[in-house]
Amino acid sequence: MTHHIDVSTVLRGAVCELYSNLVTRPTGAAVRGAIEALLAERNPPTITTIDFSRVNLLDFSCADEIVAKLLLRHVEAAHAADPAPADDHYVYFRGMRDDHLDAVEAVLERRALALVWDFDGVPSLLGSVDPDERRHWEFVRVGGPVWAPHVARALDSPVERSTHVLDRLWRRRLVMRSAEGFLVPRGISGVAA
Amino acid sequence: MTTVINVPPSLDEQTFEHVVEQLAPLAPDQKVLFDARHARWASPFGLTALLAAAQTRATRPDFTVPEHPDTASYWARTGFFRHAADLFDLHGHVPRQREGHDSDVLLEITSVSQSDDVHAVVGRIQQKAAEILHGQLHLETAATMGFGMTLSEACQNIVEHAGCGGWVAVQTYTFRRRLGRRVVVIAVCDAGVGFRKSLESSPGHRHDDRWGDGRALESAVVHAVSRFRHGDAGRGQGLAGIRRFIARWDGKLSVRSGTARIALVPTWDEDEPMREGLAAFPGAQVQIMIPERLPGDPGPAARARGTERR
Numbered sequence: 001m002t003h004h005i006d007v008s009t010v011l012r013g014a015v016c017e018l019y020s021n022l023v024t025r026p027t028g029a030a031v032r033g034a035i036e037a038l039l040a041e042r043n044p045p046t047i048t049t050i051d052f053s054r055v056n057l058l059d060f061s062c063a064d065e066i067v068a069k070l071l072l073r074h075v076e077a078a079h080a081a082d083p084a085p086a087d088d089h090y091v092y093f094r095g096m097r098d099d100h101l102d103a104v105e106a107v108l109e110r111r112a113l114a115l116v117w118d119f120d121g122v123p124s125l126l127g128s129v130d131p132d133e134r135r136h137w138e139f140v141r142v143g144g145p146v147w148a149p150h151v152a153r154a155l156d157s158p159v160e161r162s163t164h165v166l167d168r169l170w171r172r173r174l175v176m177r178s179a180e181g182f183l184v185p186r187g188i189s190g191v192a193a
Numbered sequence: 194m195t196t197v198i199n200v201p202p203s204l205d206e207q208t209f210e211h212v213v214e215q216l217a218p219l220a221p222d223q224k225v226l227f228d229a230r231h232a233r234w235a236s237p238f239g240l241t242a243l244l245a246a247a248q249t250r251a252t253r254p255d256f257t258v259p260e261h262p263d264t265a266s267y268w269a270r271t272g273f274f275r276h277a278a279d280l281f282d283l284h285g286h287v288p289r290q291r292e293g294h295d296s297d298v299l300l301e302i303t304s305v306s307q308s309d310d311v312h313a314v315v316g317r318i319q320q321k322a323a324e325i326l327h328g329q330l331h332l333e334t335a336a337t338m339g340f341g342m343t344l345s346e347a348c349q350n351i352v353e354h355a356g357c358g359g360w361v362a363v364q365t366y367t368f369r370r371r372l373g374r375r376v377v378v379i380a381v382c383d384a385g386v387g388f389r390k391s392l393e394s395s396p397g398h399r400h401d402d403r404w405g406d407g408r409a410l411e412s413a414v415v416h417a418v419s420r421f422r423h424g425d426a427g428r429g430q431g432l433a434g435i436r437r438f439i440a441r442w443d444g445k446l447s448v449r450s451g452t453a454r455i456a457l458v459p460t461w462d463e464d465e466p467m468r469e470g471l472a473a474f475p476g477a478q479v480q481i482m483i484p485e486r487l488p489g490d491p492g493p494a495a496r497a498r499g500t501e502r503r
Contacts, residue, residue: 021315023345024308024352057315057338059345060434099338103434110430 002047002187003038007066008054010034021057028065035070044088045176049118049187053095063103064110067093071113071173078171090173092187093126094118101126116174116185123184125174132157133174136165137184140175144183151182195255198246200229204239206447206480210471212246217472226255227281233264237362237380238480240273241302244360247280248384249475258285271362272301299325299363299377300344306358311348314361315341325365330375330485332442333493339438340377340483346431347381347479354391355476359383368482371462375485384476388413388450395419406451407469414448414455435481441493444483450476459484 011019014034015027022028039048050070052058070091077087093115096104108114108127116123123141125134139151152162166182169175175182198215201208212227219225227243235243247254256277259265268274269288277283300318305311323337344363351359361381368376389409392398400408412418414436419429439446439457447456447464454468461484 016312019312019316021312021319021341021345023315023342024311024349026308027312057319057341057345059342059349060430061346061349064428064430097338098335099342102339102437103342106430106434106437 001042001045002049003042004049004051004187005035005038006051006054007031007035008052010038011055020055021059022055022062022066023057023059025061025065028062031062032066032070035066036073039089042089045090046088047090047092047176047185047187049092049094051095052093052097052100055095055100058100058103060103060106063100064107067104067115068107068111068113071108071115072111074173075113075171078173090116090176090185092116092118092123092185094187114172114174118187123186129174132161132165133169136162137169137174140166140169140182141184144175145178145181146183147181195224195226198225198227200227200232200243202231202233204229204232204235204243206236206238206242206449206478209239209242209478212243213474214472216246216249217474221249221251224252224254225250226257228257230257230260230285232259233261235264235268235273236366236480237271237302237364237378238382238478240268240271241360241362241380241382242478244273244276244280244302245382245384245476245478246474247277248357254281256281256283258283258287260285262288270301271298271364272303276302276304276360297365299365300361302360302362304358305348305351305361305381308349308352311345311352314348315345318344318363322363325377326483329365330377330483332483332486336442336483336493339441343435343438343481344379346434347379347481349431350477350479351381351383351385354388355383355385357383357385357476359385359476368484372484374487376482378483379481380479382476382478384474387476388448392418405469406453407455407467410448410450410453410455411467414446414457439481439483442483443493444481446482447480449474449478 010031015030074089096117112128114125114127114129117126125137135155136151139154148163148166149159152159170177176185196219201211266288269290274287299321303314319341322340326332326336327334348361359382363379365375365377389406392409414432417429417433443459445459445462452471452473456464456466458464458466
């Protein structure tokens with residue numbers, strides 16, 4: 001199920017009607033809390049588009065509180081030995097301008113996280129991803145849904161290796177696992193409401 | 194007995210050291226008079242640091258206003274006297290502050306003590322910052338957002354670490370001494386806890402016998418260490434973000450705290466990267482300077498991207 005959350009609307013609702021800038025840690029923590037409350041109401045599996053297109057300024061503190069900590073929560077849940085179906089949430093970011101990306105990329109690097117975002121309508125990776133992860137992810141983006149043997153064959157990689165990399169990408173919430181195979185989460189594009 | 198503290202005729206980050214040297218030996222409850230009668234010019238750092246100096250005094254200090262009407266008028270337009278009236282007993286003619294009459298003052302002196310103040314500062318400056326950075330300093334429009342982020346993080350340093358309020362001011366002026374170009378300057382000063390004590394308050398803090406204000410500044414400014422890092426790996430990114438911004442726009446960052454001062458020095462300046470053994474002054478005093486770009490200058494430094502975006 002796909003959902004859409006306009007961060008600017010959350011900011012005004014959760015913190016202050018007059019604010020248009022995502023600055024300061026308390027603001028970021030309040031916005032993340034409100035987003036998490038919205039996500040908790042939804043039945044997994046979900047793909048939630050977190051939309052920054054109406055956000056004016058995003059500073060490093062807010063990027064860390066909103067983006068990095070939101071991802072951390074989902075990634076930690078997926079790293080459990082037996083991840084609960086209730087934790088099967090994915091987030092897809094859109095509407096991030098260059099200046100937003102400066103802050104977001106810095107906090108992702110700091111915490112060794114990565115995310116999927118909408119770059120000109122195409123799902124793209126941002127953050128800490130090794131070359132092998134990126135290669136596998138790109139193949140899944142173009143060819144998904146696919147299973148590991150198919151990816152391994154196409155990338156000339158041992159099946160065990162591709163299985164391991166795809167599992168890692170899944171636990172990092174960068175690919176989804178469906179009945180048909182691995183695929184890249186795709187959010188809602190072109191919505192700014 | 195009142196001790197007179199002479200305010201230098203030109204008060205900036207460098208000459209403020211003369212003020213600190215006069216104050217440092219005095220007991221906090223010693224009555225002092227800041228004599229600014231002969232002051233002719235002050236940078237935003239100088240003005241906000243003067244307010245922080247008053248904050249260090251246990252006994253309310255006196256302050257004599259600059260005698261030159263242009264100087265007094267300019268200081269009024271920066272908002273200095275509005276804050277000074279709360280901290281000093283003012284003597285001399287204080288001009289009335291008129292609003293919005295000085296295009297060089299991007300942000301008049303503003304007190305910062307909580308997160309809401311940071312929102313107000315960032316919100317107030319944005320449109321004017323775009324006009325000045327792009328229109329006057331010829332920086333790309335991308336600089337405006339980075340400037341707002343930098344301002345926000347610098348102010349949050351007060352909210353999260355000072356333990357008391359501080360002040361921020363943003364102005365443009367021509368930096369003749371080193372550069373001969375216009376610059377935009379952010380000054381953020383407080384007389385609070387300071388970097389060393391802030392880092393020492395971290396549960397995970399360990400230090401050796403070389404530990405001091407200089408090492409604390411190096412840890413925070415160069416290595417992005419924060420007192421909150423223990424238990425939250427994402428902390429300490431504010432100063433790292435500021436560092437990235439000034440590197441991109443060939444700017445300068447300097448931070449004074451306690452008895453030390455660290456500076457990230459661009460090629461156009463000859464400042465010392467680290468000074469230790471200065472006269473003690475509490476809190477943290479930060480200055481960020483971004484120079485005008487002229488035709489023929491190289492473009493902004495490439496962003497150091499660790500990853501591709503697609």
